[in-house]
Amino acid sequence: QLSSDRDMEETTPVRQQHRFNTDRLHRYLSAKSLVAGQSNPSFLIQTPSKSYVLRKKPPGELLPGAHQVGREYQVQKALFSAGFPVPQPLLHSTDVEVIGTEFYLMEHVKGRIFRDLRLPGVSPAERTALYVAAVEVLAKLHSLDLASLKLEGYGRGAGYCKRQVSTWTKQYHAAAHKDIPAMNELSNWLMKNLPASDNEVTLVHGDFRLDNLIFHPTEARVVAVLDWELSTTGQPLADLAYFLMPHYWPRSLHIINVLIHLSGIPSVADLTSIYCRCRGIPSSLPELNFYLALSVFKMAGIAQMKFNASLDWYDLTQWTPFFTRVSMLDIFWVMPAHPRQICPTEHTLFLQTAKGQAVLQEVKDFMRQYILPAQEVIRAYGNSGCNKMYLCGQVKAREAGLWNLFLPAVSGLSQLDYAYIAEETGRCIFAPEVFNCQAPDTGNMEVLHMFGSEEQKKKWLEPLLKGEIRSCFCMTEPNVASSDATNMECTLRRDENSYIVNGKKWWSSGAGSSQCKVAIVMCKSSSQDVSNRHGQHSMILVPMDTPGVKLIRPLTVFGQDDAVHGGHFEVHFENVRVPASNIILGEGRGFEIAQGRLGPGRLHHCMRAVGLAEFALELLCQRAASRRTFGKKLYQHEVVAHWIAECRLMIEQARLLTLHAAHALDTVGSRAARKQISMIKVAAARMACKVVDCAMQVYGGAGVSADFPLAQMYSYARTLRFADGPDEVHLSSIAYQELKDQLKKAQAKL
Structure with a gap:
């Protein structure tokens, strides 16, 4: 039902004298770009105080089983109750007398929708963060418990891939305007090569694409996932492959092949790694090619449906020749096991973004005004008072917004942007510390940002980003050749809800600083498989004030103290007991983190x-x-x-x-x-x-x-x-x- 100009609670079915031709409204709103590109038309409904979105079935004859808006309402209601980012569903009506079709109403979520997968208008760093946010929310969806959502009967569960091949074959034959032999070939191949993992069951979206997401207006965060028309229960990797599919289109299509050339678009390897880490599953996906071929087949079927529906918004000028002339099997056979990668120098001049150039100039000015003069003073009068100078410089740098520039998710700068900036700070030994960009804290902050739990981030990452504390990284050991990190002897043993660390480390930079409050320690886990050389080690957070942590001695460099970084220390861990929650990512994941x-x-x-x-x-x-x-x-x-x-x-x-x-x-x-x-x-x-x-x-x-x-x-x-x-x-x-x-x-x- 359409809302009146009163509050939502007072909406009523449209009175007879107020009825109007909904098809005309549909055409009008389409012309005003208020009907989105989903197959179920969406209308923006506005009142003086609120905005809503109405989703309805399209008019005319529909394919069997398609456009079930009631299922969309059901799944969104369950997901919203679980805290998953979807628009809040408000009501569902099956009374076709109201507007002519079944429909439901939901809240209108404000934010950014990117129709262009290249994400024009954003920096490379933000582009990366947006893609990462998308794949993280997909992993979150696939990690939800169906029983908790009360959606056990929402789909048919196991055997999803077999059903998908069968369903899209039927949909394709029902909608195809002409027979395409390659489609028949691919359909037969898919049915004969169903993956062994087809019994895994989670909630799947069915049409997970970047343009079905609403991002926060200013942050790289998904605030709503849209278009649940094809959602069901089944194999989650089908969703992941569908999302990754644009990375694999043949370049000859000239559709979105520039995606792989664009700075900031993460590779398939990175996106799958993030997805697997978020779900806690192995990062190797040997059957990914099958799911990619299934995605192509599904897209071809959808294209035929859209062609017959004659929807003006769907441009088939480039798709039709592809599906009629190019063998679908050719796509599958040429798909690489990893994303297509180009030489990074191809068509590239290594230019900074506009933001990167602006920040670089600010850093140069700051260096000239504050840091280089301070360097001359310290050289002339020694290190006395240098800590005070660092602190004064840090305050000024933070006030100027020149803080944590190394971390793309925080600074909005790409690694290329930061390369020029870091070169400038390299002119002074202590300059990185002024900008809170000093080692080893930068690496530790990256570890916590990429792999830390929410608890670990709150306790350690936040104060590190604020410059309130320092950290050290304990990896190298005095009694082994540490160039081969598998030689490490520092041990990690589980004891109920704790871990016990024993071992010796040295060259732990920054450990001598009074502000150093935590160490990331690389250990050999006693419970891991000894046959896997790179699966035995773990990284764990050890507060420096934990009993058993002993600073043995500072190490000199060419016989001289290196106090700028808080010294390089030999550190011993003697029966150091820390909570099990301090493990980063999980036991045996040390080399992956490294x-x-x-x-x-x-x-x-x-x-x-x-x-x-x-x-x-x-x-x-x-x-x-x-x-x-x-x-x-x-x-x-x-x-x-x-x-x-x-x-x-x-x-x-x-x-x-x-x-x-x-x-x-x-x-x-x-x-x-x-x-x-x-x-x-x-x-x-x-x-x-x-x-x-x-x-x-x-x-x-x-x-x-x-x-x-x-x-x-x-x-x-x-x-x-x-x-x-x-x-x-x-x-x-x-x-x-x-x-x-x-x-x-x-x-x-x-």
């Missing part, structure tokens, strides 16, 4: 190393232009001139490789960008060492003194060659990835 942590973290180090090298080259040139030997200035000696040229070459090469890796992180995700990250991890550290070494050589004895920053810069650059994995491990990884890539190229030529 890969998520170390990807961006390694890149951040490399970004800063480029900035450090730029500053070292500036110092080199200043010295070369101001000192004379043997009757001419230093830069006039050919060897020094060649050093300057070589340094410029190395810096530019490293910068491009850094930006290449940052772009790869944004476009294909951490896992697919492993080779690029390993390459820059080796190249940036070597480059920074060489540039600083040249500068030290030009400065002579002054270069190794405390009068200039070069000695401290060199210790940082040299340490970087084994921090987060030694060069040799990364070189082996690069070689392995290169051989795989070459093998793929060779096979593609056959």
Whole structure:
């Protein structure tokens, strides 16, 4: 029933004298774009105080079983009661005398709906966050308990895929304007290759697409999932595959193939990893190709239905040739096991977004006004009072909004945006700390953001993001070769509702800070399968004031204290008991977490190393232009001139490789960008060492003194060659990835 201009509680069936031609209203509202693109027309109903949405069956002859608005109302009512984001359903009417068809009324949810899957008008970082939010809400849907929802009888449960193939085959034959042999082939193939997992049963949406979601007006958060017409119970991976399907369309279609080129669109591997993590299931989905082929088949059937319905809003100009000329089986056979990935440098100039450029300029101004002068004061008068200077700088940075710039979900910046910013902060050893972008806190915050429970985020992530506390990361051990992390001996043992940690760690950066309140500790779980080398380790949160946590000694770097970061400490854990809720993600997930942590973290180090090298080259040139030997200035000696040229070459090469890796992180995700990250991890550290070494050589004895920053810069650059994995491990990884890539190229030529 349409609402009058009174409150919702006073709405009544339309009186005879107020009745009107609903078909004309339908056509009028369609022209005003108030009828959405769903098959069940939706109308916006407005009163002076509220807005509602009316969903009704379309007029005319309908396919059997289609357009059951009563089921939509039923499932939305159950989901709304469970706290799942759907519009609140208000009433359901089967009285066709009211407006001519069955309908239901629900609240009108305000927010953003993206019809274009490329999400134009948003930054790459927000684009990533929106896609992640979408797949997280899908995982939440599939994690709901049917009994709790009182929807056990809502669908037919097990055997979903078989029913889907049968149903869409029937729908296709009922609606097809002509016979398409490829559709028949695909239908037969699907029925003969049903997955073994077809017995899994959850609530499924049936049409889960980005444009069926309403996002918060300003936040990357789903506030409502729409269009439950095809919802039922059955295999949840069909929903996931349908959502991922645009990543696989052949490029020849020219429909949305730019999706995989666009900065910020997560890869299929990243989206499936997030989905599986949220649901707590294994990340390998060997039958995904079947569900993708089923999705294509379903889309073809829908296209035929829309073609016959002659709905103006549905553009078939590009779909019809595809379904009539291209073999549907061809799509399935060429579908890769992983998303199609392009070379990150293709058609890319590594340009920042407008927001990234603005923030970079603000950081440069802030550095020039506050940080670089403070660096000169500390160098002249020592570290006394430097903590006070850090705190003053942090207050100013936070007031300026230059805070937590490293975390895309918070800053709205992409990794490419942040690459330029981190380079700027690399010009000063303590600058990252001023912006709350210092290691190891950045990596720890990323871990908690990506993998932490809500309880862990509230207790530790929130104060870390506010800069109220510090943290450390305990991974390397003194008694084993930690370049092979499977050697770790620190143990984790479950004892009822607690875990007990025993072991020795060292090079735990920041552990000596008075603000360091928590450590993330990598341990070997005693309960895990010893045959799985990478499934035995876990990460757990250990408050630093827990009994049994002992700070043994600070470690020096080249014989000097490194107090800027709170020192690098040896830490012992002796029967340290912490709550079981402190485990991150679950036992045996340590290496999985480490890969998520170390990807961006390694890149951040490399970004800063480029900035450090730029500053070292500036110092080199200043010295070369101001000192004379043997009757001419230093830069006039050919060897020094060649050093300057070589340094410029190395810096530019490293910068491009850094930006290449940052772009790869944004476009294909951490896992697919492993080779690029390993390459820059080796190249940036070597480059920074060489540039600083040249500068030290030009400065002579002054270069190794405390009068200039070069000695401290060199210790940082040299340490970087084994921090987060030694060069040799990364070189082996690069070689392995290169051989795989070459093998793929060779096979593609056959």
